[in-house]
Amino acid sequence: MQQTEQSNKTIILAQNPALKERKLRLRWLLAISSLPLFGIITAFGIAPQTSTQDIAISTIVEEIELPELSTPLVSENLENQNYWQADQVRRDDTLASLMSRLNVQNAEALDFLRRNPEASALASQLRPGRAIQAQVNANGELLKLQYQLSPSATLTIERTDSGYQAKTGEPVLETHSVLKTAEIRSSLFAATDAADIPDSIAIQMAEIFSSDIDFHSDLRKGDRFVVIYEARYDNGNLVNTGQVLAAEFTNQGKTYKAVMYRSPEGKVAYYTPEGKSLHKSFLRSPLEFTRISSGFTMGRFHPVLQKMRAHKGVDLAAPTGTRIKAPADGVVSFVGVKGGYGNVIYLQHASGVSTVYGHLSRFTPGLRSGMKVSQGDIIGFVGMTGMATGPHLHYEFLLNGVHRDPLKVALPAALPIAPQYKADFLAHSSNLSAQLRLLSASAVASLD
Known part of the structure; x- marks a missing residue:
């Protein structure tokens, strides 16, 4: 047993020098392979402090032959190049300043805009904010112009073989x-x-x-x-x-x-x-939009008569001239002047309903008794005729001859x-x- 242990020790001792030799070679290999890395680290470490004063600077001039272009960059025929330019009329614009901003330079076009009866509408109707656009060529010759005369009309001026032409039509x-x-x-x-x-x-x-x-x-x-x-x-x-x-x-x-x-x-x-x-069979109000100046009540102090009196309708305050619409289909039973109502209209509707409109400034032209009206038709205009202290519409709603509050009655x-x-x-x-x-x-x- 003692001999065996001695033999194992001899083997281990015999292997140790070989192991040491392998470790030594491995260390040298790692050291050599790490040299470039240390070089990079060193370079990064000293780069910010490196002095550049001793670095030689030289200029090198080298001729480079450019390839020939197969087509020119700029067209030889500039007159064939057309441009659209859009703008808006400014507050201080004149025809001359507007055309200058649109790059219209040919005298023929400017003369046409001034002298042609239809084209001259451009100069006479320059309104700030309205749109205008012009097509010109590189020489500043006007080819086509469009101007918004109104929301429903556009002026178009175009150069043709026989000269300039102007026309007014509805815009697309x-x-x-x-x-x-x-x-x-x-x-x-x-x-x-x-x-x-x-x-x-x-x-x-x-x-x-x-x-x-x-x-x-x-x-x-x-x-x-x-x-x-x-x-x-x-x-x-x-x-x-x-x-x-x-x-x-x-x-x-x-x-x-x-x-x-x-x-x-x-x-x-x-x-x-x-x-x-x-x-509804009836519109809630005969005016498009207004405010109530006096409501429906059986007891109100009358501002003109200076006493308590029933107010069997509603007063709708609105500027003089505000349009009054028929709240439902019906027939005009009276139109004219009547007492404190001033200018007044009575309409008779279906199902025993009638309505009254007082203090009007005027009636719709042609309105007469017996005429049929449809819901939404304009029958008259707000005023202050009769006993009224300011412009408003006095509106009454009657069911089988009994006054009802127009703003509360149930509408079918x-x-x-x-x-x-x-x-x-x-x-x-x-x-x-x-x-x-x-x-x-x-x-x-x-x-x-």
Whole structure:
């Protein structure tokens, strides 16, 4: 046993020198392979402090032959290059300054613009903000010009083989849907102004929801609405706005929705997304938008008579000349002057209903007794004739000869969407309702 242990020790001792020799070679190999790395580290370490004063600088010039171009960079025939330039009329513009800014330089074109009877409308109707665009060549010769004379008329001037020609016609407009949302802070018009929504759209919304919302007294701070309406553009410039396509109005926590539908016959009406008509047999108010200066009451101190007297109608304050609409189909039973009413109109409607309109400044030309009128027809204009202290409309509503409050009486609904149009309407309504939901959700998220 002792001999065996001695033998193992001898083997181990015999192996140790070989092991030491392998370790030594490995260390040398690692040391040699690390030299480049140490060199890099050293270079990075001394680079910021390296002195560059002793580095020699030399300039080398070498000629490089450029390839020949197969086609010239600039066209030899510059006259064939035409340019469109768009601009807007400025407040201090003259015809000369406007043409100079559009790079129109040929005397022939300028003379035509001044002398031609139709083209001269450009110089006489320069209105700040209106769009104008001109096509000229590299020599400044006018080839074509288009100017927006009005929302419905565009002047076009074009050079032909026989000289310049001018014509006025309706612009080709592009119609797009505009989606807007706003919150009521003080009034409907203040909210639409803040959201850059035209007044015409605000008036339409007031009419659409007039059967459910009294815009004279029901609005509250925090009410909000979303609306989709048509806008028409000429070469990217807004020309006018069209009709409301869909709207959603939240008033005092209750939400009302409206969708426009144009039947194949071209008749336009507003419905709930399910097809229930939003129109009533009677409009709630014969004025587009106003405020109540005196309500319906059986006892009021009369400002002219200076005594208590029943006021069996409502006074709607509005500027002189404001249009008055027939709230429903009917027949004119009286038009003329009558006592304290001044200029007054009586209309007889179906189902025992009659209405009265007093203190008018004037009547619609041609209006006479026995004439039929349709809902929305203009019958007269606000004034202050008779016993009135200021311009307003005195409006009365009678049912079977008994006066009722026009702003509180229940108004019957019109017929729902016709059965033959129901499927088409629902498809149309589904698309607009989806857009309203998306816009409404984004508006609520932004408020949160």
